[in-house]
Amino acid sequence: MTLHALFSPSKPRPDTIDLGLGRVSRLVSLVSALASLPPTVHIAGTNGKGSVSSYIDSILRSAGFRTGRFNSPHLVDVWDSIRIDGEPVTQVQYNASRAEIERVDAEHELGSSLFEILTVTAFYIFAVASPPLDIIILEVGLGGRLDATNVLAPENTLGTVITSVSLDHQAFLGNTVEEVASEKAGIIKSGVGCVVAPQESESVVNRIREIGIQAGASHIELVQKATLVVEEEILSDTDRLVPLWGKSGHPLVEITLPFERTTLKARLPLAGDYQLSNVSVAVALIDQLRHLSTSHPTATTDARITLIHRLANIDSCKIGAGIERTSWAGRLEWVSFPIPGSVSSRPLRLLVDGAHNASAAIALRAYIDNLSPAPRRVIFVLAFSAGKDLHALLSLMLRPGDALACTGFGKVEDMPWVQPAPVGEIGKAAVQAAGLDPEEVEHFEGAEGLGNALGWAAGLQDCGSGATAEPRGNEDLIVLAGSLYVVAELYRLRRGEVV
Incomplete structure (x- = not known):
């Protein structure tokens, strides 16, 4: 449907988007x-x-x-x-x-x-x-x-x-x-x-x-x-x-x-x-x-x-x-920070992108596919806003052989209408639409979901790289994407906040 002007001064519901001038x-x-x-x-x-x-x-x-x-x-x-x-x-x-x-x-x-x-x-x-x-x-x-x-x-x-x-x-x-x-x-x-x-x-x-x-x-x-x-x-x-x-x-x-x-x-x-x-x-x-x-x-x-x-x-x-001199956080940005419990002495290094629609998903995958040297495997940590076409997005973003941690995000300040997609739906869509192995898909819910998902991804990366301290060419790549709201939670984790 197209937008319609709302010129009434009546108070909008706080959990809805109410457009008009x-x-x-x-x-x-x-x-x-x-x-x-x-x-x-x-x-x-x-x-x-x-x-x-x-x-x-x-x-x-x-x-x-x-x-x-x-x-x-x-x-x-x-x-x-x-x-x-x-x-x-x-x-x-x-x-x-x-x-x-x-x-x-x-x-x-x-x-x-x-x-x-x-x-x-x-x-x-x-x-x-x-x-x-x-x-x-x-x-x-x-x-x-x-x-x-x-x-x-x-x-x-x-x-x-x-x-x-x-x-x-x-x-x-x-x-x-x-x-x-x-x-x-x-x-x-x-x-x-x-x-x-x-x-x-x-x-x-x-x-x-x-x-x-x-x-x-x-x-x-x-x-x-x-x-x-x-x-x-x-x-x-x-x-x-x-x-x-x-x-x-x-x-x-x-x-x-x-x-x-x-x-x-x-x-x-x-x-x-x-x-x-x-x-x-x-x-x-x-x-x-x-x-x-x-x-x-x-x-x-x-x-x-x-x-x-x-x-x-x-x-x-x-x-x-x-x-x-331009900078813009959260879009194809490389981020490093330590993960408690990781075998490796190196900080976790991951690619962060707020890709949340089809065009952005295509661009993210193209960027990953053009990295040199190519990563051995891509480990995604994904959360989406509710209402997204998960099958369409994941078919564009994922490839068979990728691993996936499904998670969510908490309340978004001043945007109460924003809710995370259920993590189970993300995992199901990844298997059905992108052909991921169900054994390579994990679900992380609750207040500590993102931290646990990153810990799981870091564990997979450690196993894949042999837990060496020195960087290797063909190692696993961890990608956090699907929503700017989950990117925001990553930044809060990095500055020591409980999310």
């Missing part, structure tokens, strides 16, 4: 500080939003701009979804700002949803920041057209971005990629340009263009994927489980500046072939910002016009430096 528009209008909110870059899409927002943020900061960034969901703590100059705001700052937004909401009996409260809290933190922020980067929470982040007018939007679009959240966004694209493209604004990532389906591009024209976008820029620059290199015997990409492990790529019609080279700090598209999208957005005119909808004050002139001075060196 009625309540959040009213709430924003009642918070006087938001009248001076800095201009924004708005990003929608199925996959790649977080990476693209991180590239844009890093490039702008490298060029001397002071930034705010809002990503969702949060990773470990709810306040880490709100960042100023690349760093999460403090818990104290978050709690004080949220209390003010909740006070206004209660005083006017708006009944705003949890995500609406979070979004407006982020807006408030950005609006009152000192020194003032130059630009805000906003990631859509769900969909786009009726997402709370879409409350801002064209006068507050420097540019919009649509990343890769595929099926996800069908109950809210529709059962075809064209329907999903329609919801994502709902962030496009009159008089504002939109940068669009390479898409698998031409019908998605056509739908985005159609909606962009209807919205009155100044232009729609379809981005070309960056290309790898071939570098000759011989890996040493001690290199293990890394892509064959450059001596630093980071590929050198050539990226097109679409408005300049030139290219630049930079090393990609983030792993995965899909980063070739993500970095190109971010650079195209920056190039668009460099070519804004003083007739742009945001050019409403002398300060805004000055900002447009400053954006025009971002040079290729600053863009390259920003790319190479």
